[in-house]
Amino acid sequence: MDTDPKNTPPPTTLEVFSSADGSIRESEGDETHYTISTTDTSNTPVTPRTLEIHRVCLPPHRPTSQKLKHRLSEIFFPDDPLRKFKNQTLHGKFFLGLYSLFSIFKWLPHYSFALFRSDLVAGLTIASLAIPQGISYAKLANLPPIIGLYSSFVPPLIYAALGSSRHMGIGPVSISSLVMGTMLSEAVSPINEPHLYLQLAYTATLFAGLFQASWGLFRLGFFIDFLSKPTLVGFMAGAAIIVSLQQLKGLLGISHFTAKMQIVPVMSSVFHQTDEIGNLPDGVNPPSANMLYFHGPHLGLAIKTGLVTGLLSLTEGIAVGRTFASIENYKVNGNKEMLAIGLMNMAGSCSSCYVTTGSFSRSAVNYNAGAKTALSNVVMAAAVLVTLLFLMPLFHYTPNVTLAAIIIAAVIGLIDYNEAIKLWRVDKLDFLSCVCSFFGVIFISVQMGLAIAVGVSVLKIVLHVTRPNTMELGKIPGTQIYQCPARYKDATRVPSFLILAIEAPIYFANSTYLQERILRWIRDAEDRIQSNEESTLRCIILEMTAVSAIDTSGIDAILELKKKLSQRSLQLVLVNPVDHVTEKLQLSKALDLFNTNGLYLTVAEAVAGISSTWKEEP
């Protein structure tokens, strides 16, 4: 028996007539040609057409190593980053590499005074936002306010050299400040052990940077895709509520605030803290590499905090970068941005900065103020430098109420009702992961809230695979189109056939379910046929276009199904299995069982082909 599908025979030819009944009849005098008549609603004359039966081909053979290479390159290099290095000399490759790393080389050579004027205005505008924000966010992280200013000086300079976004405003952001404050102060009191706390903050920042840079370097950026937007909507709303509640003490002047809150009231009162720090110190960022903490009981905490804040700040930064790149139609490279943000945080941890990233609010202001290149970050850094050197005494008199109000105003905007309502309307499971992360953050903890929300998101994927949709198809008269009759009223069942579309990969997690569900479809169809006295069911067609993968359990399920159906004299036909699936079916020798008469390219051809074999029977 010739079972090699590569040895493709010429297509069998069937003539198709359009006429008024649904029966199949043999055309006179030719044993290999059959006519299929279809009910045609368009009232065209009966015209003979030719329907060829095409053999399902195997995909071209590739060795395992090549498949693995292809798969890995799709996982890690979907953007084909080495494309531009092709056909270059070693010298050219070196400069291209330098260009890739330092985005500043891309825009600096073409920089003009017109661009500078725009960037200057934008830079000064974001500096006016950056200074109070820096102070407030540092307070969220239970850090001295000056750290917030330091963090608006060094990191923006580094980003300006490395980063590929033209509109990103760099600085500390609320979420990671809040998370750092919460996580660190659960173990170390910023009041009783301020030095250790600061050490841990810098160390966490270093690890955040290390994680970010290595994710970028090893191109693991797809991790952050798991923090889906619905998750973040819930997370930010929960975080905003926690922060706002925490700031009540500032607004109301309460000095003994409850310790039961998520955010431990480390600064027992804002007045107290202002008195304790006294004059805000002035001068540029002092080095802090000597304060990094690499051994001792809290190292694990610092690494964990670095991981979580690194992940969160990266998510915000990448999202911000992508948003403005999309508005202005340029490209930011996710993995490269990660490297830039990571290096900037690593440098920050050695110069008295804590975790920074591209901030939503700052970038929006930057963009609206007309920023054209990353130079606006340099302008902002310069403005912050002037503040650090000469204007710090002024901030001594910033009232706590003002700071609390700035923080509340900033974070309350993070609560996005409308998005939550949209999630509810469009996708209940997305809404669920939003709600889970919201309540998780409010009632359990920031990390648990995130973990639960990611868990719900993954569960959604797994659930979808575990219980895939199956759908019966009918023929739309006058066409070769098969669709769901519940949706397309025209579509009608083909007598003696049960045509099922399977809408998921067939995996260990659903192979048993799918097998049982298909058997139930058959049972239902047989019941209906019996009660309506239709013609007996003879063939089950599985439309496999949407079965994007199969594993060994799935193959076993298909084989078992075929065996069960054979015992009931029912034929099983597979239609249009995709590359991977065909390949696996062949590797497992399952294809041999279908090869002669159980594998078709389209449902229409399967119906025509199978019907013709019935005619051949005596």
Place this chain on the structure above:
Amino acid sequence: MDTDPKNTPPPTTLEVFSSADGSIRESEGDETHYTISTTDTSNTPVTPRTLEIHRVCLPPHRPTSQKLKHRLSEIFFPDDPLRKFKNQTLHGKFFLGLYSLFSIFKWLPHYSFALFRSDLVAGLTIASLAIPQGISYAKLANLPPIIGLYSSFVPPLIYAALGSSRHMGIGPVSISSLVMGTMLSEAVSPINEPHLYLQLAYTATLFAGLFQASWGLFRLGFFIDFLSKPTLVGFMAGAAIIVSLQQLKGLLGISHFTAKMQIVPVMSSVFHQTDEIGNLPDGVNPPSANMLYFHGPHLGLAIKTGLVTGLLSLTEGIAVGRTFASIENYKVNGNKEMLAIGLMNMAGSCSSCYVTTGSFSRSAVNYNAGAKTALSNVVMAAAVLVTLLFLMPLFHYTPNVTLAAIIIAAVIGLIDYNEAIKLWRVDKLDFLSCVCSFFGVIFISVQMGLAIAVGVSVLKIVLHVTRPNTMELGKIPGTQIYQCPARYKDATRVPSFLILAIEAPIYFANSTYLQERILRWIRDAEDRIQSNEESTLRCIILEMTAVSAIDTSGIDAILELKKKLSQRSLQLVLVNPVDHVTEKLQLSKALDLFNTNGLYLTVAEAVAGISSTWKEEP
């Protein structure tokens, strides 16, 4: 603008001619009819055909509650268990319910002497296996050998009344015995605290039964699908090696042996130990309900052991049930089997039995010995009873070496090289989860080995969703079929179109990737067009048949892609979105953007429809 797709207009009609060139030309004098000429390889005469453009319909509207109900019924009741209760009186329903619970009612009324003769032979045969197996497996669980015999008496009787499999041989099995022995003896020594150890074993058995019965009752049987066959192949091979090593003590006559499961401590123990097995007591199962342990420091361990052994024994039992039902073509109901096995273990825990299930080896012997109904289990129980009452003194002299040899012979058969080789050949990721569970069990622990293997399996699903396949399609000349040119050499690209099939649901986890990947396809296509001087790219068609679901992130990605393409004067067209996807696109108002000219039922219609609009342009 009429954007309501339910208000379906009559299909637009396009006339199709078969001729030799691939160009599209307007037919004379009629503005709404266009002719599309296709290169036809079948040498048929040029025949006008009619290609209708069908509007993509919305699925019928269903309220959320109904959708939720449908979804939940698909998750929990895919087999439609209440089907037979329809149209029954209350009295009828009661008896049907009783029949469903006690499968014995199904076969006992029709029982005959011929059947009994078969069952008697089979029952006596499996008893001869059950007695030495019971003793050996009890030793695996570090329990007194007599418990193994007790466990072959009560549970088979209960299963005979409740269970739906006709060939399942009930008794203790190697994996759960081994796991129970390992998990319990890590905390409690069976030698120093034999009473406490026995208490924990019974309690774990009770919880195993409780878990099993409640999974059956709440129809959560799909949990066990996550222990895929590759995982179990690796797990069993690992467990078999560990057990065989453990039995070295029996073979070598060592008495102070490690309770640890890992390979290193076992090997080191082989070199230090002496002989000891006490008198075997006789008599039927004493009640053990008073020995159940519901408080104290080890309750958590008992529950955990119950969970793991319950899960494992259920997996084996269900797999055994399904295997023989498939051979003999009858149906075992997964959820009902769980309830039966669960109740049998709960009863067992109160009558001095430990965890039992349907055993592979025992069922195979049962089937081959000609068993016809579950009565063979009753015969076996009777034989075990006789042994317990009269023959126990004989077993006093069973040498350790014999028992060890029986165990090694039993478990070594669990190592399935051939299956592992098949996994490697067919599916590398399946092989990986097999290898992970093998090494996890050998070098870490039984639970961790299982957890790692399940993790790898879930990762496989997630990875597949995270990096889905995209594929460029070309037209097979003379047909309306679009397929991958790499696989179907006939298939050729349609000029000015880029047709991409997306082979996965579009989720938060892949929406960014897909967007970038599609943009890269476009970039590659434009490069190719430029170098080959083909006609300019004007339209991107996404074939969505395999996109079985979409979430809000996916919708955002589609919208963003459409926006980006618009900016580059490229049209985006969706082809055949499935029910759920169409519904979500409509709910999020994304459909409105595609409704007028961006949504088609088939690729062929999309190509024809879009081409016709280009002709209309001046």
